Structures are given as structure tokens and as C-alpha cells.
Amino acid sequence: MSKRPLILVTNDDGITAPGIRALISVMNTIGDVVVVAPDSPQSGMGHAITVNSTLHIEKVSIDGKQTEYSCSGTPADCVKLAVREILDRTPDLCVSGINHGSNSSINVIYSGTMSAALEAGIEGIPAIGFSLLDYNWNANFEHCKSFIKTITKQVLAHGLPDGVVLNVNLPNLDRKDVKGIKICRQARANWVEEFDKRTNPMGRDYYWLAGKFVNMDNGEDTDEWALEHGYVSVVPVQFDLTAHHAIQKLNTWKLN
Amino acid sequence: MSKRPLILVTNDDGITAPGIRALISVMNTIGDVVVVAPDSPQSGMGHAITVNSTLHIEKVSIDGKQTEYSCSGTPADCVKLAVREILDRTPDLCVSGINHGSNSSINVIYSGTMSAALEAGIEGIPAIGFSLLDYNWNANFEHCKSFIKTITKQVLAHGLPDGVVLNVNLPNLDRKDVKGIKICRQARANWVEEFDKRTNPMGRDYYWLAGKFVNMDNGEDTDEWALEHGYVSVVPVQFDLTAHHAIQKLNTWKLN
Numbered sequence: 001m002s003k004r005p006l007i008l009v010t011n012d013d014g015i016t017a018p019g020i021r022a023l024i025s026v027m028n029t030i031g032d033v034v035v036v037a038p039d040s041p042q043s044g045m046g047h048a049i050t051v052n053s054t055l056h057i058e059k060v061s062i063d064g065k066q067t068e069y070s071c072s073g074t075p076a077d078c079v080k081l082a083v084r085e086i087l088d089r090t091p092d093l094c095v096s097g098i099n100h101g102s103n104s105s106i107n108v109i110y111s112g113t114m115s116a117a118l119e120a121g122i123e124g125i126p127a128i129g130f131s132l133l134d135y136n137w138n139a140n141f142e143h144c145k146s147f148i149k150t151i152t153k154q155v156l157a158h159g160l161p162d163g164v165v166l167n168v169n170l171p172n173l174d175r176k177d178v179k180g181i182k183i184c185r186q187a188r189a190n191w192v193e194e195f196d197k198r199t200n201p202m203g204r205d206y207y208w209l210a211g212k213f214v215n216m217d218n219g220e221d222t223d224e225w226a227l228e229h230g231y232v233s234v235v236p237v238q239f240d241l242t243a244h245h246a247i248q249k250l251n252t253w254k255l256n
Numbered sequence: 257m258s259k260r261p262l263i264l265v266t267n268d269d270g271i272t273a274p275g276i277r278a279l280i281s282v283m284n285t286i287g288d289v290v291v292v293a294p295d296s297p298q299s300g301m302g303h304a305i306t307v308n309s310t311l312h313i314e315k316v317s318i319d320g321k322q323t324e325y326s327c328s329g330t331p332a333d334c335v336k337l338a339v340r341e342i343l344d345r346t347p348d349l350c351v352s353g354i355n356h357g358s359n360s361s362i363n364v365i366y367s368g369t370m371s372a373a374l375e376a377g378i379e380g381i382p383a384i385g386f387s388l389l390d391y392n393w394n395a396n397f398e399h400c401k402s403f404i405k406t407i408t409k410q411v412l413a414h415g416l417p418d419g420v421v422l423n424v425n426l427p428n429l430d431r432k433d434v435k436g437i438k439i440c441r442q443a444r445a446n447w448v449e450e451f452d453k454r455t456n457p458m459g460r461d462y463y464w465l466a467g468k469f470v471n472m473d474n475g476e477d478t479d480e481w482a483l484e485h486g487y488v489s490v491v492p493v494q495f496d497l498t499a500h501h502a503i504q505k506l507n508t509w510k511l512n
Contacts, residue, residue, distance in 0.1 A: 046303030046332070047365050055451075055463040076302070076366075081463065084449045106378060108497055109303050110332075122362060122446060154509045163444075164499045181511040185498040188419075190378060193340045195311075207311040207337065234511070236502035241364055242441040243420045246492035253410045255437040255490070 005031035005092035005156055008082050008120070009066075012042040012075045012099065012112025016062065019098035022141035023130060024066060026148050027095060030156070033066035034091070036082040038075060043101075047115040048074045057081060075116035083123055093156060094120035097130035097168075098141055098148070104131070104169045104223040104233060105189040105215070114167055118239050121165035126155050128165065133227060134172040143175035147232045151181065160236075167235040171227050182231040187222035189215040261287035261348035261412055264338050264376070265322075268298040268331045268355065268368025272318065275354035278397035279386060280322060282404050283351060286412070289322035290347070292338040294331060299357075303371040304330045313337060331372035339379055349412060350376035353386035353424075354397055354404070360387070360425045360479040360489060361445040361471065370423055374495050377421035382411050384421065389483060390428040399431035403488045407437065416492075423491040427483050438487040443478035445471040 007027045011020040015037035027033045039058070042048075056072040069086060071078045079094060096116040103111040113129045120127035130148055132139055151168055160166065167186075171178060193211040200206055215224045223233035263283045267276040271293035283289045295314070298304075312328040325342060327334045335350060352372040359367040369385045376383035386404055388395055407424060416422065423442075427434060449467040456462055471480045479489035 041308070044305045044307040046301065046305070046371060048302040048304050049300045049366055049465065051300040051465055052297070055465065056460070057463070077465070080449050080465070081451065085451050085453070085463065106495065109374065109378075109495055110305055115302060118365065122365075150511060154511060158509060161499065161502045161505060164502045167497075183503055183506045183511075185500065185503065186496050188496070193336050195337065195341050197341070204312070207313070207341065209305065209307055209311065209333070209336070234506065235497075236499040236506055237497045238499040238502075239362065239365055239497075240442050240444070241423075241491075241493045241495075241497070243417065243492040243494035244441065246417045246420045246494075247439055247441065249417060250439045250490065250492055253414060255406060255410060255439075 006089065007031040007033050008091040008094040009033055009035045010037045010075055010078045010096050010116045012038065012045060014038050014041045015070045017100065018137065019100050019141060021063065022144065023095060023098050024064060026145050028064060028066060030152055034087060035066055035068040036071055036078045036086055038078060039070040039072055042074050042112045044110055045074050045112040046110050047076055047118065049076050050074060055081065075112040076119040079116050079119040091125055094125045094127040095130065095152065098144055099131035100137060100139055101135040102131055102133045102169055103129060103167060104227055105187040108167055108186060108237060117165045122239055126160045128152065128155060128168055130168045132170045132172060143178065144170045147181060151234065163238050163240055164236045167237045169223060169227055169233045171230055173230060177230060178232065179230040182226040182233055184223040184226050184233045184235050185221055186235050187215055187224035188217040189213060189224060262345065263287040263289050264347040264350040265289055265291045266293045266331055266334045266352050266372045268294065268301060270294050270297045271326045273356065274393065275356050275397060277319065278400065279351060279354050280320060282401050284320060284322060286408060290343060291322055291324040292327055292334045292342055294334060295326040295328055298330050298368045300366055301330050301368040302366050303332055303374065305332050306330060311337065331368040332375040335372050335375040347381055350381050350383040351386065351408065354400055355387035356393060356395055357391040358387055358389045358425055359385060359423060360483055361443040364423055364442060364493060373421045378495055382416045384408065384411060384424055386424045388426045388428060399434065400426045403437060407490065419494050419496055420492045423493045425479060425483055425489045427486055429486060433486060434488060435486040438482040438489055440479040440482050440489045440491050441477055442491050443471055443480035444473040445469060445480060
């Protein structure tokens with residue numbers, strides 16, 4: 001067996017997206033890479049899984065030496081299929097991204113990129129989701145690479161606490177303007193939707209989801225603060241959603 | 257303005273599912289009900305939102321006096337559309353379900369039912385997701401009604417802590433065999449997938465997602481324990497996913 005770590009790479013923008021190609025190029029310098037990623041963009045899919053239709057996997061060759069599979073499913077499906085059907089052994093690490101666009105703050109809830117990382121975490125695999133604050137297909141990912149390498153090597157060296165994965169967001173700045181890496185908490189923020197209502201040629205109304213991101217959190221320990229101030233943000237994220245602090249209060253209610 | 261609370265009802269099994277019809281009948285005894293629910297089943301959609309296609313809403317009349325809209329989107333879309341486009345004022349409560357099947361433990365991550373409740377919570381609306389441990393379309397929801405009424409009235413009376421929604425699961429038992437309502441934490445559990453691999457008539461492989469639920473948690477304060485022992489489980493769920501306990505440890509890493 002190779003001493004190099006086995007790294008599973010996935011994303012939600014699809015296997016041909018420039019973001020995942022950049023992530024693969026970094027991971028090739030660290031370990032043995034297997035890519036299992038969606039065959040088409042899955043943005044906004046949240047933690048969807050495919051329960052009512054079939055899944056297809058196809059071995060593909062896009063660039064480089066790594067083994068790659070394109071999959072008809074969601075990011076979470078890709079991780080499940082990789083672990084159960086494709087890989088001979090449990091990977092040492094799963095990385096997802098680099099997403100074209102932010103997954104900071106409340107966006108973690110809607111993020112396919114992070115759902116893949118969470119799915120790997122549920123399987124007991126150390127996992128990291130990477131996102132760049134630039135929605136463009138032709139975004140420049142070069143300045144992300146050294147930060148991604150640093151964070152990945154620390155995760156491989158230390159492991160991650162049980163039940164925790166990392167949500168990493170990178171500011172859209174020149175390399176020299178990035179101030180460093182900051183461990184953060186998720187900012188309290190929200191999308192204020194402004195649906196764009198239109199009428200189709202048959203006279204029927206329809207809507208496009210639009211909206212404005214609103215940060216309601218003044219804390220200087222949040223991912224939003226870090227990104228606004230030129231840092232790479234790293235939020236440890238958990239999939240035990242229990243609000244433990246609320247249990248005592250609820251136990252005072254008259255329920256029985 | 258009516259003194260009765262305004263209650264938004266949604267689900268992920270679709271607006272005609274028996275589970276939501278049962279939930280509507282309970283809510284009609286408590287407040288003024290507006291239904292905005294998907295026009296087709298959305299199970300396993302996680303916290304998906306519709307960003308790359310259009311959304312349609314149609315006013316429908318199915319049973320009873322309540323106002324109802326069927327929507328082409330996901331459960332989270334339904335809540336966003338209800339709050340921004342349909343309702344004149346912010347509802348006093350959002351309830352989602354009754355789901356046909358469990359959303360206990362790790363299922364909360366994959367659950368469309370709970371994604372609607374979380375979306376309402378993000379909007380600052382007290383919210384509850386209800387699920388029955390019976391996947392059948394023709395499941396019996398009668399025994400759920402008194403428990404749902406009790407929990408809903410307590411939420412309306414006390415409100416919910418900031419950033420918290422409730423995940424309620426009901427055992428599939430006769431009313432007389434249900435022992436009561438228990439406040440719980442999310443059990444540490446997992447799905448062990450066993451993909452069912454088949455070959456289509458053109459000779460191409462495809463997969464069906466199958467799997468077995470495995471509870472790895474021996475605690476007697478979990479939702480799984482409560483349900484196995486005949487209780488209705490209530491888990492307070494949060495959408496700040498930060499693993500606060502991990503921040504100190506990560507700050508010892510060499511990142512800069």
C-alpha cells in the first residue's frame with residue numbers, strides 16, 4: 001500500500017468546473033487522488049440524496065493522472081457511491097470544491113459543496129469544503145492553492161474532532177492581499193428574498209428566486225468578518241444539529 | 257385582525273399527501289391556516305432551493321376552509337414564497353409534515369420536512385417539523401393528532417429560543433400505547449448504504465440507493481431511545497452549525 005494518503009475529491013459545480021480542476025491539482029501534490037463528482041451542476045441542492053431514481057457512474061479521463069468518475073447524482077450521492085462502490089478502502093480525506101461562490105455563514109445550509117463534506121464526516125472521514133467568493137465560471141483559483149495546501153496538510157497531520165468537518169471560504173483577492181487563515185464561527189446572517197415575478201407568453205405568472213445577503217452579526221469572530229477583512233475563514237461544522245442549550249428550557253413545558 | 261394565530265403549513269410529500277391533510281385538520285382547530293406545499297413529492301431533497309429554474313404557484317382547493325397554494329418548488333422554496341409573496345404578514349407559526357416516515361437522528365440532515373421548518377426558523381418564525389414512523393401512503397395519522405396539538409399549543413404559548421426549531425417524531429403505535437412526549441437530543445446514527453447494482457437492457461450499469469439504519473448511540477436521552485420505548489421525541493434543532501467546542505483546538509494548529 002502507498003504511504004501517500006488516499007484523497008476523495010468531489011464538488012457540486014460538476015466534474016468539469018475549473019474549481020474542482022484547481023482542487024485536484026493541489027491534491028495531486030499531497031496524495032493519491034480519486035475524483036467522484038456530479039456530471040452536471042448541482043448548486044442549491046442542499047443535502048439532497050437520490051432516493052426515487054437510479055444513479056449512473058462513468059469512468060472518465062479529463063486531465064492528469066488521477067482516477068475520475070462522473071456521477072448522475074448529487075454531491076452526497078457521489079460520496080456514498082465512492083465509499084461503498086468505487087474505492088477499495090476508506091479514504092484518508094475527502095475534499096469538496098473549490099466552489100464557485102461563497103458558502104460562508106447561513107449558506108452552509110443550502111450548500112451542495114458542504115453536503116458532500118458533511119456526508120463524508122458522517123462516514124467518519126475527515127472532510128473539508130472549499131469555496132471561493134467569486135461566482136464566475138472563469139474565476140481565478142491560483143491564489144487559493146497555497147492556503148488549501150496548508151489547511152489540508154494540517155487536517156492530515158492532526159485529524160479532526162469527532163463529528164466535525166471544515167467549511168473553508170477564500171476571499172476573492174490577490175495572493176499578496178490575503179492576510180492569513182482565521183478559525184471562525186458561522187455568522188448570524190440571512191437571505192432577504194426578492195422574488196422576481198414575471199408572466200409567461202401564456203399569461204401565467206412565474207418567479208425567479210433572487211435576494212440580498214444580510215449579515216446581522218457584529219461579532220469579530222465570525223466567517224463574514226474574517227472574509228470582509230481579507231482572511232481565509234475556517235469554520236468547524238457539525239452534523240449533530242441538537243440545540244443542547246434549549247433542552248433544559250423545553251423540559252419546563254407542560255407536555256405530558 | 258383575528259386574534260387566532262396565523263399558521264403556515266407545508267411538507268415534502270406533496271400537498272395531497274394524507275400526512276399534510278391530517279396536520280391541516282389539527283391546525284384548523286388552533287388558528288387560521290394557509291397551506292403552501294409542493295405540488296409533487298420532494299423526499300430526500302435536503303435543504304434544496306430552486307436557483308436555476310422558475311417557480312410556479314397555483315391557488316388550489318382540496319378540502320376544508322383553509323387557503324391553499326401548490327408550488328413547483330422544494331419545501332424551502334415554499335416557505336420563502338409564502339413569506340415573501342403570498343402572506344400579508346409574517347405567520348405566528350410554521351408547521352411541516354406530517355412526514356410519511358422517520359426524520360429522527362441523522363435523517364434530519366436529509367429531510368425536506370425539516371428543511372422547511374429550518375427555513376422558517378431562519379426567517380425568525382417559530383417552526384416545528386412532524387414525522388410519523390410509517391412510510392406507507394395510507395398510514396394512520398389519527399393517534400398523532402392530540403400530541404401535535406399539545407406541542408403546537410406549548411410552542412405558541414412559550415415561543416422558541418432564538419435560532420431553534422423542533423423536530424418531532426411520532427412512534428407508529430396505537431394511541432393507548434404511546435407513553436408520552438420526551439425532549440431529546442439527536443442520536444448518533446448512520447445509514448450503511450448497500451447500493452443495489454443492476455444492468456439496464458443496453459448493458460449499462462446503474463444503482464439504486466438502499467441501506468440500513470444503524471444506531472451507534474447507547475444514550476437514553478436520544479430520539480432513537482425515546483421512539484423505541486414508545487415516546488414521541490422532540491429534538492430542539494439549530495441552524496448555527498458551528499462546532500463551538502472545536503474552535504479552541506483548531507486555534508492550536510499551525511495555519512499562518
